[in-house]
Amino acid sequence: MAIKVKTVNKISEKGLQLFDERYEVGENVENEDAILVRSAKLHDYDFPENLKAIARAGAGTNNIPVEECAKKGIVVFNTPGANANAVKELVLCALFLSSRRVLEGIEWAKSLKGDDYAKQVEAGKKAFVGPEIDGKKLGVIGLGAIGVAVANAAVKLGMEVHGYDPYISVNAAWGMSKWVRKASTVEEIFKECDYITIHVPSTPETQGMIDEKAINLMKSGVHILNFARGDLVNEEDMIDALRKNKVARYITDFGSEKLANTENVVVMPHLGASTPESEENCATMAVDEIREFLENGNIKHSVNFPSVVEPRTTTYRLCIIHKNIPNMLAKFAGTIAKKDMNIENMVNKAKGDYAYTIIDTNDLSEDITKAIEKQEGVIKARIIAKVVF
Ligand SMILES: NC(=O)C1=CN([C@@H]2O[C@H](COP(=O)(O)OP(=O)(O)OC[C@H]3O[C@@H](n4cnc5c(N)ncnc54)[C@H](O)[C@@H]3O)[C@@H](O)[C@H]2O)C=CC1
Numbered sequence: 132m133a134i135k136v137k138t139v140n141k142i143s144e145k146g147l148q149l150f151d152e153r154y155e156v157g158e159n160v161e162n163e164d165a166i167l168v169r170s171a172k173l174h175d176y177d178f179p180e181n182l183k184a185i186a187r188a189g190a191g192t193n194n195i196p197v198e199e200c201a202k203k204g205i206v207v208f209n210t211p212g213a214n215a216n217a218v219k220e221l222v223l224c225a226l227f228l229s230s231r232r233v234l235e236g237i238e239w240a241k242s243l244k245g246d247d248y249a250k251q252v253e254a255g256k257k258a259f260v261g262p263e264i265d266g267k268k269l270g271v272i273g274l275g276a277i278g279v280a281v282a283n284a285a286v287k288l289g290m291e292v293h294g295y296d297p298y299i300s301v302n303a304a305w306g307m308s309k310w311v312r313k314a315s316t317v318e319e320i321f322k323e324c325d326y327i328t329i330h331v332p333s334t335p336e337t338q339g340m341i342d343e344k345a346i347n348l349m350k351s352g353v354h355i356l357n358f359a360r361g362d363l364v365n366e367e368d369m370i371d372a373l374r375k376n377k378v379a380r381y382i383t384d385f386g387s388e389k390l391a392n393t394e395n396v397v398v399m400p401h402l403g404a405s406t407p408e409s410e411e412n413c414a415t416m417a418v419d420e421i422r423e424f425l426e427n428g429n430i431k432h433s434v435n436f437p438s439v440v441e442p443r444t445t446t447y448r449l450c451i452i453h454k455n456i457p458n459m460l461a462k463f464a465g466t467i468a469k470k471d472m473n474i475e476n477m478v479n480k481a482k483g484d485y486a487y488t489i490i491d492t493n494d495l496s497e498d499i500t501k502a503i504e505k506q507e508g509v510i511k512a513r514i515i516a517k518v519v520f
């Protein structure tokens with residue numbers, strides 16, 4: 132029987148071709164084992180009983196009910212860093228667009244007519260003066276894959292870069308230029324910087340972080356870039372601040388009709404990750420994650436379950452998704468012993484309220500998954516036989 136993968140958005144062929152002949156892949160697949168998605172909202176999606184994994188070919192998982200999936204034992208993956216360069220490049224483009232009045236100038240140049248075109252240009256260009264970014268202060272909120280890439284590039288462009296991220300990962304810190312100054316509070320960024328760019332996920336903590344209160348702390352004439360998510364910025368407060376010239380410019384990848392028609396706002400149609408390179412990177416990483424999980428039970432880059440990657444050394448692998456509560460391992464070992472199965476290798480890891488256990492064995496007893504699933508706290512169990520080609 133084929134392994135079924137449903138694509139909910141258009142996914143790069145470079146990734147899809149990594150599925151071999153055992154897989155049935157497409158937008159019309161039903162009762163799927165896995166879903167591949169980009170930005171499509173899955174909050175109202177009716178997840179089939181068979182669904183084991185969802186891979187988001189991209190970074191943000193706010194379009195997926197991650198907690199509900201954890202409760203059902205559906206492992207949600209994303210592709211950290213795979214589209215960071217694409218976003219970084221667009222943020223740099225936005226930085227220049229926010230500073231120099233290039234877009235308005237281009238529109239005006241299109242409107243000019245007549246033989247004295249050059250003369251009109253020279254007379255009118257003074258309306259489109261904008262400052263250089265060299266030497267200006269850039270505040271980067273969120274120093275993950277994108278934030279660090281933006282901060283490092285801005286240092287190279289001669290900006291004085293200030294970064295804020297209370298949860299920065301060791302890896303991100305290793306990759307960051309020593310010239311990026313550490314802000315201890317987000318308010319420092321608000322007060323100090325001429326340009327502010329946000330690169331945090333949308334969570335209850337970050338939603339609305341740029342509101343009237345935050346903007347009031349900022350310098351008059353601040354430039355704000357939002358290539359992370361629309362709901363990080365309070366739209367009404369932003370429009371009000373733009374009208375009062377408190378905010379000079381707002382450039383975002385997440386617009387609305389109202390924002391797109393507000394002066395000094397540039398709305399891009401969510402183009403951050405829309406490059407062939409990033410679409411391929413995200414798709415190949417997402418397909419690899421799905422295959423590793425479905426074929427070997429290994430979990431790489433999940434947002435709701437721990438990372439567990441173990442080489443296959445035995446004929447069978449028992450994969451158990453369960454609650455992170457005491458005594459689970461003893462119960463699994465007891466059940467397995469009763470079925471006369473020998474454990475060759477056992478790994479257990481937890482993340483928050485959930486945990487994952489891999490048990491490698493060369494024995495197979497009928498109904499072992501049913502016996503395991505009967506135990507309180509177990510969400511899902513499955514056994515995977517090693518495929519030898
Ligand atoms: N415009 C587009 O097409 C794209 C947008 N995005 C958005 O950008 C976001 C960031 O992407 P990545 O850098 O790849 O993710 P990431 O996970 O590598 O980095 C996010 C960083 O935000 C930090 N953070 C979380 N809460 C914070 C807070 N309250 N204050 C300061 N920092 C905080 C985390 O510690 C982490 O270092 C994504 O969650 C997504 O919403 C990502 C890719 C493409």
Ligand SMILES: O=C(O)C(=O)COP(=O)(O)O
Nearest residue numbers: 169170189190191404405
């Ligand atoms: O990766 C992300 O978080 C993005 O916002 C990119 O979205 P997309 O895959 O281009 O629909």
